[in-house]
Amino acid sequence: MGIKGKTRDEERARAVSVTKYSPFWSERFQFVSAVKLDSDTTCINVLPFRDYEGLSKYVAVGDDQGRVYVFSRNGDVLIELYTVCDSPVTAMVSYLSVYKNESIVVTGHQNGVILVHKVLEGLNGEEWGSLSMENVGKFIPTDHSEEGLAITILEVHHVGRSRYILSSDAGGKIRVLRENGTVHGSAILTSRPLAFLKQRLLFLTENGAGSLDLRSMKVRESECEGLNHTLVRDYVFDATERSKAYGFTSEGDLIHVLLLGDIMNFKCRVRSKRKFDIDGPIAMQAIKGYLLLVNEEKVFAYNVSTQHYVRVSGPRLLFSAGLDEIRSLFLNYQVVDAHVEWRRVIPLIASNREKLVVLGLGGGYVGMYRSNLPVFKGEFNTMLWTSPVLFFIVFLFGAWQFFAKKKDALTSWGPDYPFSSTPTGAPIGSSSGDRSIVDSSSRRDELVDLRAGGLRGPSRRYVSPSRYPGEQPPPLRRALLIPPPDLLLLILIIKLRRS
Numbered sequence: 001m002g003i004k005g006k007t008r009d010e011e012r013a014r015a016v017s018v019t020k021y022s023p024f025w026s027e028r029f030q031f032v033s034a035v036k037l038d039s040d041t042t043c044i045n046v047l048p049f050r051d052y053e054g055l056s057k058y059v060a061v062g063d064d065q066g067r068v069y070v071f072s073r074n075g076d077v078l079i080e081l082y083t084v085c086d087s088p089v090t091a092m093v094s095y096l097s098v099y100k101n102e103s104i105v106v107t108g109h110q111n112g113v114i115l116v117h118k119v120l121e122g123l124n125g126e127e128w129g130s131l132s133m134e135n136v137g138k139f140i141p142t143d144h145s146e147e148g149l150a151i152t153i154l155e156v157h158h159v160g161r162s163r164y165i166l167s168s169d170a171g172g173k174i175r176v177l178r179e180n181g182t183v184h185g186s187a188i189l190t191s192r193p194l195a196f197l198k199q200r201l202l203f204l205t206e207n208g209a210g211s212l213d214l215r216s217m218k219v220r221e222s223e224c225e226g227l228n229h230t231l232v233r234d235y236v237f238d239a240t241e242r243s244k245a246y247g248f249t250s251e252g253d254l255i256h257v258l259l260l261g262d263i264m265n266f267k268c269r270v271r272s273k274r275k276f277d278i279d280g281p282i283a284m285q286a287i288k289g290y291l292l293l294v295n296e297e298k299v300f301a302y303n304v305s306t307q308h309y310v311r312v313s314g315p316r317l318l319f320s321a322g323l324d325e326i327r328s329l330f331l332n333y334q335v336v337d338a339h340v341e342w343r344r345v346i347p348l349i350a351s352n353r354e355k356l357v358v359l360g361l362g363g364g365y366v367g368m369y370r371s372n373l374p375v376f377k378g379e380f381n382t383m384l385w386t387s388p389v390l391f392f393i394v395f396l397f398g399a400w401q402f403f404a405k406k407k408d409a410l411t412s413w414g415p416d417y418p419f420s421s422t423p424t425g426a427p428i429g430s431s432s433g434d435r436s437i438v439d440s441s442s443r444r445d446e447l448v449d450l451r452a453g454g455l456r457g458p459s460r461r462y463v464s465p466s467r468y469p470g471e472q473p474p475p476l477r478r479a480l481l482i483p484p485p486d487l488l489l490l491i492l493i494i495k496l497r498r499s
Contacts, residue, residue: 015111019395025299025321026329029357033075034330034425037135037364039063044350044358044366045092048104048418056352058131060105061366062089068107070119073356073368076487078131079119084138087111093154094119103181105133106165108151114139114167115183118182126433137181149173155196157214164460168193172205174212174219183364195235198242201263204235205313209268217401224257226270234292236284236302239353246304246315247290252277254293272294272314283347288354289375291315295346299359305375327361393489 043062051057058078061069066086070079077462091108113142118138122130132177140148149169150461154402157164164184170190170486171387176184191205201212208223231250235257238244245257254276283294289305299322323345348360355371430441 004466007280011444015445024319025326028301028319028371028373030372031329032073032356032368032370033368034361034365035061035071035077037061037063037366039065039067039364040346041348041360041364041366043089043092043107043228044095044348044360045105046350046352046356047105047119048096048103049103056356057369059350059358059366060092060094062092062107066137068105068133069116069257070133075368079133081117081133081135083107083117083130084135085109085111085113085115087113090150091152091154092169093156093157093165098161105277106153106156107153107165109152112141112149112151112169113156114151114165114166116179122487132153137179139177139181153193153196157201159214160197166196166212167427169336175216176212176214187212188220189219190221194232194247197237197247197259197498200242202259202261202266203255204232204245204247204257204259204268206231206233209266213263213264220263220266222266222268222421224268225271226256226273234282234284236286237285243498245488246286246302248284249295250280254314269276274314281347283349285349285351285357286353287357287371290371290373292349292351292357294349294359296323296347299326299349322363326359326367327365330367331365331441366418393492396489400457427494 040063042060042064045060046056047058047060049057055073055172057073058070061071063069066085066089066347068079068081068089070081071077084195087109088195089107092105094105095103096102097118099292103119103121105117106114107117116139117133118133118136119133122132122247127234131237133215149171151167151169153166153168155166157166165179167175167177172189173186174189174193175186178184189205189210191207191210193203193205193210196203197486201214202226203210204210205221207227208221210219210221212219223279224371227249230246232255233250235245235247238246242256247255247257252275252445253273255270255274256272258271260267260269278295280296285292286304289303291304293300293302298320300320301318303316303318319412329499345362346360350358357369357371359369359405361367443457
């Protein structure tokens with residue numbers, strides 16, 4: 001009996017809990033589709049094509065062999081493009097072309113080569129049609145000493161009808177390319193850029209912030225206040241507020257940063273810092289109201305849409321879910337338990353910055369999900385009162401107050417002064433107060449005589465003179481129609497929400 005009891009204790013000691021199923025991810029992110037590639041996924045980008053409901057239609061994926069795949073939101077693989085470069089795809093950006101149903105996709109590779117592709121969509125009525133993709137341009141670094149430096153960032157900057165492609169490599173060099181592949185200019189930074197601000201030539205670096213003058217290709221760099229010489233590993237800008245960003249430092253801190261100003265005068269400041277112990281590479285992505293962070297094992301979701309996180313030490317952690325739990329939602333347990341399939345997991349996440357989230361799950365699997373997380377209205381108020389719109393509203397209110405105090409100019413033609421103007425043909429200086437008072441008894445006698453004679457004399461009724469000579473109101477009253485400030489504020493808020 002004692003031997004049996006000991007055996008049971010030993011067997012019980014060998015049973016160790018590995019993980020527990022958590023419904024957090026499946027409840028908050030609706031599964032849409034999944035795709036399996038025969039290679040390792042290295043880069044993901046959501047293409048700008050949208051359907052009639054405003055939802056993203058296609059996703060582009062790059063692998064470690066330089067190929068590009070495009071598949072639909074439903075999980076159908078539409079394009080498998082063998083590019084002219086077999087180096088792994090390390091960065092990707094896409095934007096709409098000037099032509100209808102056409103998009104431009106730019107890929108950056110590990111050997112420093114940048115390729116430009118054109119994606120054309122052929123529609124069949126109201127249904128999705130065929131999709132084609134071809135290479136239209138190639139840029140190879142002319143400096144042979146810098147070959148092999150991986151492209152880490154690709155962004156598009158619009159200047160009128162012209163578009164410039166901003167690229168940054170692992171050595172911290174920024175190149176500006178035109179759409180035809182020619183070089184507009186280049187600049188070298190002391191610190192590697194990590195994220196560019198949308199449609200503004202401001203960016204965040206490993207130890208601060210910087211700006212780029214597109215005409216002279218001069219770079220300004222500045223340290224970030226509150227960073228204390230700590231290096232940042234990755235940055236991502238908020239999906240709603242352009243000046244707000246989130247970063248992860250080399251010391252394991254999750255930081256909230258504000259980047260304000262223009263290319264001539266800008267300022268970077270750390271608003272909050274929170275300890276977040278995690279090892280290995282990470283990837284960050286922002287959707288409306290939330291921040292998603294992925295490492296080799298888990299996905300972390302943070303709430304940034306309420307005013308609470310601004311006052312209490314940064315973004316608030318909602319939940320975390322393991323990648324094996326997410327994979328088990330559409331794979332059987334035999335495949336999930338095959339550890340050979342997941343020996344290499346590159347943290348990858350992309351989104352359309354709204355609801356669609358694309359997640360790299362390792363082993364060539366890519367999953368697409370639709371966010372069910374609620375978006376609070378507090379983020380709009382934050383955007384409104386932290387932008388130049390506030391100064392415009394204050395200016396309108398001040399102008400209204402200034403003109404409202406001019407009572408003499410605004411009300412001198414009102415009904416309080418009906419006889420202030422001199423009638424046409426009246427002697428200067430005469431007014432209603434200068435009219436002679438006729439005795440009532442003599443007036444009564446005249447009325448009796450006129451009635452008795454059957455003739456009625458001229459009417460003695462006083463006709464009010466014209467308020468304005470020639471019946472023309474003053475020009476100030478015609479032009480000065482100032483609505484109340486509450487109406488101006490309401491109209492401005494409605495226009496901002498529609499835009």
